[in-house]
Amino acid sequence: MKRSLLIIILFLSAFAKAQDYYFAAYAPFQQNIPTPEQFLGYGIGDQHTRHDQIVSYxxxxxxxSDRATIAEYGRTHEGRKLVMLTVTTPENHxxxxxxxxxxxxxxxxxxxxxxxDQVPVxxxxxxxxxxxxxxSSEAALLTAYTLVASQHADIVNYRKNAIIFIDPTINPDGRDRHTQWANSFKGSPLVSDNIDAEHTEMWPRGRTNHYWFDLNRDWLLGINPESRGKLNWYHEWYPNVVTDFHEMGTNSTHFFEPMLPIGSLDPIMPKENYEDLNNLFAPYFADALDQIGSxxxxxxxxxxxxxxxxxxxPDLQGALALLFEQASSRGHLQDTDFGTISFPFTIRNQYTSSFATVKAAVENKAxxxxxxxxxxxxxxxKAKTDQAAAYEFGDPNDRNRTKAFIDKLLLHRIKTYKKGDGRYVVPMAQPQKRMVQSFFETYSTYRDSVYYDASAWSVANFYNMRYKGLNSVPNLRDEITSTETIATVTPVSKTKYAYLINYDDYNATALLYHLQQKGIIVSTAFKPFTAKTQRGTIDFNYGALLVPVSRQSMDATKVHTIVSEAQxxxxxxxxxxxxGFSVNGIDLGSRNYVKVDTxxxxxxxxxxxxxxEAGEVWHLLDTRVHMPITKILMNNFRFADLSKYNTLVMVSGNYSRLSDGxxxxxxxxxxxxxxxxxxGRATSWAINRKVATGKLTEKKKDTSKVTERKNYVDARANRxxxxxxxxxxEVDLDLTHPLGFGYRYRDLPVYKNNNVWLAPSKSEYNTVAKYTKNPHIDGFISEENLEDNLKPSASLVVSPQGNGRVVLFADNPNFRGSWYGTNKLFLNALFFGSLIN
Incomplete structure (x- = not known):
């Protein structure tokens, strides 16, 4: 009995010693509340904690404890819980x-x-x-425990004067991918050598979610369930302060705001936010880190x-959003220029900044x-001084793309109203006025030229949504609160002859694949026509789909059942x-209808x-087209039987691993x-390796120009x-080309985030999309790149190779799962590529 008691005392004292490194300053703690170490069976920082263990704790x-409640706000792609722990006093609960x-x-x-000052912050x-x-997730465990269990006067004060929401893991799928890696390669004793496998994750690494999306770029775009769940939670609570904890390079230290000045000439974010509030909070972080010598x-x-x-x-929602970046140990212990950096050390800095945030918020809640x-x-x-009083938008020819755009507006609580004839109105004078700006306004003048990420995000252009500013607000009566009825269609009646489908709709490709999977033969029209249908005379565009009933291997009733289910x-x-006799244009038996191969x-x-980019392709086909795509690892390419496929996708990358063979x-x-x-860069590779016969735009070199001497300190900014x-x-799109099927307007916004400059084809018919004479719509581009590289170049070219072809995209048509406007170009390459002669 005495021996058992001694073991217990030694066990608890060991835990206490481990705890002291983090939160000795907040003692005493309630003894009936288990520490993270007691619950998990190991000290925080001794190994990486799985997300399910975090949630369980x-x-x-x-x-x-009656000081804490927990709620689930969503699930990840892989089914992991997204949870929010709420901590405050029992009375506040x-x-x-x-x-x-x-x-x-x-x-x-x-x-x-x-x-x-009378309402908890x-x-x-x-x-x-x-x-x-x-x-940071390890720090979240320590933070949660301290806030719930500590009896320290400061913590008691925080609970009384704040409602604290803890989201321990925003990206559980990615975390667990990395956790498994780090724990699997952990040595005993620890190996700090940078080249050790523990510190060098394999592709695709754990940064991203299931579909390899960067969720820290997804708050505006709201593509993934992790972001959509968080946005719905956010707009229910509107917190005053929001933290965003990250890690950076191992040889760095610790970053907190203020940030680098915003690059926009006239930022949408209020100046009071990024100057006054940031400078108000910064001394709290400095003082807390000074105390622990960081x-x-x-x-x-x-x-x-x-x-x-x-x-x-959150800065565009009336909150103060705060970024923290901590030098990473990328494992448990790693060498740096200043010795080693340990996992517990990185955790302690995140934990310290967490409480500095809480302290600053409580002391400045008013x-x-x-x-x-x-x-x-x-x-x-501010809406009274804007150039536009409202924005009108909509595409009657593509109600599903319009629906997806409105869904995004509603996700951000942007008030939207129905105007009629497939058109909608968003007024500027509304609480989400700054989000309206983010969706519709474009910019051409900037005060900086180097950006951490994108310099353009006008979401309406992402969706190829034609819109215009209005000088006055029309009569607003029918507010849209749901997208359920926006794209509803009249059920198709049965026929023994043919079914016709305009290819304009965003979901038309998914419908086409569904029909093909059910054994339906489908053709596409290479010329427009007007046909009499059971619902009147209808105009059909390039790419319209034809289902000839009598040419199917099943009877008319079965065909109608499948077509109805797809619709x-x-x-x-x-x-x-x-x-089959058309009012205008080609008849249904014309040779200008060509069968579409699956x-x-x-x-x-x-x-x-x-x-x-690979994740964007996978996500598009999985979630919207419901079509499988085989993902071949580079190391397995030489063993792959390519005869099983009629289409191969290569995203940006370095393909030097591919041998000459x-x-x-x-x-x-x-x-x-x-x-x-x-x-993108796969296009450059294909041209350089002679897989495609295209060329890259070559800038003429001025040999007479003398190199100008500049200060070394300015090199990063200048380059x-x-x-x-x-x-x-903006590009000019050939609407008659199979890759342009389903588009109604030649002008099309595209997104460019690379320096791939693709020369137009020497063939007069193979340049599908070329940048226009005045192509700039939104975002920063240097004058040199605009004039010498972009304007002479093409965005989309086809390179014939024997009986096949290479479809060369200079730009990414699937960027961040949000470019609904150019997804169809990519899908057309998949479905209609074989039809290009």
Missing amino acids: LEKLAEV TNLERIKTQHLAFTDTSQKATNY FIQLGYNVHGNEPS FYFTKEAFDGTYPGYGSSY TLRKYQQDFFVSAFA QRYQVPIYATNT PKAAMLIGDGTSSY DVQKLKTWVSQGNTLITI GKQRLGGAIF
């Missing part, structure tokens, strides 16, 4: 709905609340949006120009509340006709390739009648301006 805190109502009064301009601590930046820096990096970060989106109130009031005041699933207009697609992935294998496969689709971080340009 927070659930335990909610179970044993009991009255949380009343407190919430009082809090939201400051976001409601119809109310004149003045009790700024709402703080949302968000951790681990990048899965392989793991220290080094740090501010202002030198990480701009908040793009509104889709976790550290910028300032934060007044700021949030003024923020929403100013939205209406119900994808809500695409389908028309039945009883005659794509059998594969994509090269793995080391050297862009996991972002691999390249010849690829050339032979293309020449046999197949389609190779290249995107950085030639990098195209992300901007939007």
Whole structure:
């Protein structure tokens, strides 16, 4: 008995010693509440904690303490829980709905609340949006325990004067991918050598989610369930302060805001936010880190120009969003220029900054509340001076793309109204006025030329949504609160002759694949026509789909059943006709209808390739077309039987791993009648390796120009301006080309975030999309790149190779899962590539 007692005492004292490194300053703690170490069975920092263990611990805190509750706000692609732990006093929990109502009064301009210091401040601590930046989720465990269990006067005060929401892992799928890697390669003793496998994850690494999306770019775009769940939660609570904890290079220190000045000439974010509030909070972080001897820096990096970060989106919602970047141990212990950096050290800095945030927020809650109130009031005041009073938009020919765009507006609580005839109106004078700006406004003048990420994000252009500013607001009556009825269609009636489908609709490709999978033979029209249908006379565009009933291997009843099921699933207009004689244009028996072969697609992935672009292709086909694509690892290419596929996708990347034999294998496969689709840097590679016969734009060199001497300190900025971080340009699209099927207008916005300059084809028919004479729509591009590189270039070219072809995309048509406007170009390459002669 004495021996057992001694073991227990030694066990608890060991835990206490481990705990002291993190939170000795917040003792004493409630003894009935387990520490993370006691619950997990190992010290925080001794190994990486799986997400399910993190959730279980927070659930335990909610179970044993009336200071905590836990709620699920969503699930990841892989089914992991997304949870929010709420910590405050038991009394505040009991009255949380009343407190919430009082809090939201400051976001409601119809109310004149003045009790700024009498309502608990709402703080949302968000951790681990990048899965392989793991220290913050470990810090979240320590933070949660301290806030729930500590009896220290400061913590008691925080609980009383704040509602604290802890989101421990924003990206559970990516975290667990990295956690498994780091724990699997952990040595005993620890190996600090940078080249050790523990510190060098394999492709695609843990930064991203299941489909390899960077969730820290997804707040504005709202593509993934992790982001959509978080946005729905956010707009229910509107916290006053939001944190965004990250990691950076091992040889760095610790970063907190203020950031690098915003690159926009006239930022949408209020100046009071990025100057006054940041400078108000910064001394708290400096003091806390000084006390534990940690080094740090501010202002030198990480701009908040793009509104889709976790550290910028809340700034457009009346909150103060705060970015933290901690030097990473990328494992448990790693060498640096200043010795080793340990996992516990990185965790302690994140933990320290968490409590500095809580302290600053509680001590300045009246300032934060007044700021949030003024923020929403100013939205209406500033709307009076805007050039446009409202924006009108819509595409009656593509209701599913319009629906997807409206869904995004509603996700951000942007008030939208129906005008009629497939058109909609968004007024500027509304609480989400700054989000309206983010969706519709474009810019051409900037005060900086180097961006951490994109310099253009006008979402309307992402969706190829034709819109215009209005000088006055029309009569607004029918507010859209749901997208359920926007794309509904009239059920198609039965015919024994043919079904016709305009290819304009975004979901038409998915419907086409569905029909093909059910054994339906489908043709596409190479010329437009007008036909009599059971619903009247209808005009059909290039690419219209034809289902000839009598040419199917099943009877008319079965065909109608399959066509009806497809229509119900994808809500695409389908028309039945009883005659092949057209009112205008080609008849239904014309040779200008060509059978569409079912794509059998594969994509090269793995080391050297862009996991972002590969994930975008995978996500598009999985979630919208419901079509499988085989993902071939680069190392397996030489063993792959390419005869199983008629289409191969190569995204941006370094394909030097492919041997000369691999390249010849690829050339032979293309020449046999197949389609190779290249995107971005894969296009450059294909041209340089003679897989495609295209050329890159060559800038004429001025040999007489003398090199100008410049200061070394300016090198990064001067060279950085030639990098195209992300901007939007206009191309002229050949609507008659199979790759242009389904488009109604020749002018099309495209997104460019690379320096791939593709020369137009020497063939007069193979340049599918070329930049227009005045191509700039939105975002920063240097004058040199615009005039010498972009304007002479093409965005999309076809290179015939034997009986096959290479479809060369200079730009990424699937960027971040959000370019609905150019997805169809890529899908056309998959489905209609074999039809290009």
